[in-house]
Amino acid sequence: MNKNFVNFHILISHSPSCLNRDDMNMQKSAIFGGKRRVRVSSQSLKRAMRTSEYYQVHFPEVSIRTRQLELLGKELTQLAPKIDEKWISKSIELFSSKVIDDSDDGVESDEESTQKKIAVAPWSVSEFKTFCALVQEIYESDLNEKDYESLKKAIEKEGKRKATAKKPKLSDDEVKDIFLAKIVKRELKERTEAMVKACGRTTDIALSGRMATSGLMTNVDGALAVAHSITTHAVDADIDWFTAVDDLQEIGSGHLDTQEFSSGVFYRYASLNLQQLQKNLGDASREQALEVAAHVLHMLATEVPSAKQQSFAAHNLADLALVCFSDQPLSLVNAFEDPVKETGNGFRRPSINELHDHWQKLAVGFDLDDSCAEFVLEDVEVPKGISAVESLSALKQWVQNNGED
Known part of the structure; x- marks a missing residue:
């Protein structure tokens, strides 16, 4: 039965x-x-x-149910002491930023330059540990040839762009940071199973589900x-x-x-x-x-x-x-x-x-x-x-x- x-x-x-x-x-x-x-x-x-x-x-x-990501970062620092605080901060930054969209040019638009408004949502510590490990891996690893060429083009495009009062020019490091953030999103889609498994350790999310409030958050x-x-x-x-x-x-x-x-x-x-x-x-x-x-x-x-x-x-x-x-x-x-x-x-x-x-x-x-x-x-x-x-x-x-x- x-x-x-x-x-x-x-x-x-x-x-x-x-x-x-x-x-x-x-x-x-x-x-x-x-x-x-x-x-x-x-x-x-x-x-x-x-x-x-x-x-x-x-x-x-x-x-942990919250929309206060800064407070979430402090809480995660206590709950996951083995993770470098630098990568917790970077992960929180990626979740709350609008720079990660579906475009491939690696440069944010005027609308994307502002912080994203996050709704109250349940966060899984196990899932966040997995995400932090992914962020650290991508930011510390060398780019493959294809991604390296794409980054060079993004930097060149930004160098030719005319600066405005609302949108000053980005440095090469800033362009790279946005580019790496989009690689994080791409890799996240390919590792959905691992993220769902990590999230599933938090049983109340497995039971009640979760509506994604960020492009990086797993919908359950x-x-x-x-x-x-x-x-x-x-x-x-x-x-x-x-x-x-x-x-x-x-x-x-x-x-x-x-x-x-x-x-x-x-x-x-x-x-x-x-x-x-x-x-x-x-x-x-x-x-x-x-x-x-x-x-x-x-x-x-x-x-x-x-x-x-x-x-x-x-x-x-x-x-x-x-x-x-x-x-x-x-x-x-x-x-x-x-x-x-x-x-x-x-x-x-x-x-x-x-x-x-x-x-x-x-x-x-x-x-x-x-x-x-x-x-x-x-x-x-x-x-x-x-x-x-x-x-x-x-x-x-x-x-x-x-x-x-």
Whole structure:
């Protein structure tokens, strides 16, 4: 059984909290089924997973997300002490410069002479070490005959060019520096496999992907799709009116404010493309990808965003974790399009029942042959076609066993 997609379905109940806020300092929400639901964004959940202690233990290398390349250079100097600081600085310079384009004349245009605006992006230390080694190799090596002749032509062309106020003449060394930078880009294209393999050591990039913000950055298609989690039921939020007492002020308080909060049962959904993950990890085996999948399951079932936790302490674990090996990504969120109703026994059990009922309808209606297993805290009847396991650890082992009991 080698189905390519692993679909994760999590139900997790949170006591009064405010786990994810918008620009107005209100809880993030969404309208679904015509009713307001409290929402936790996928970005918030992924960051909680990426910065968790569990992640640090099982995936030692975490990406550095920044647009401040000067600060990145200082960080890399500490993380990669064996690399000469000169080559770290040169690599940062190449990433942030516009001189590297698809032209072959080796001389920058007026527009290219400015620094490139870099968006916030995840950087891999392993990838950067590989890139620094490439830069050092090219800048310290002798040019081959073809490149040497091309450089001579570029220097001659620059020597004949008329200088302007905006663009003064470049020295021979400056022309050579630009020329070598373009060789770096050319070589980078030929060594894509090595760069992807180095980048794959940073598992969060392999999972979430990366949109290239520089001509030198490796573009990575994400293997893990994570949905915004929403409550299975409609929510009317409460408002906490609070004060900050000033111990040295006799009358009144030092600060007054309000904070929206609520509680509810949230449905989390994520889908993992195993083949894409194997590629992103540098052509890893399916077994290696399944090990990562098991860790993803653990984090989806246990990690909670940190917002306002000192005020609400909504540290809760999953009530249900259902995993299916499938031929396609498949969310079960429509189980809750008609909001779950509270009938005197809370929302957890009816949410579990609605999830099971919707899964059964899809399995029958579309002749699904998914391999599914589930860990659930409540004493409920598990539908035929879903294997019941006793613990999250057992479910993780089932994932690592390729969906086989």
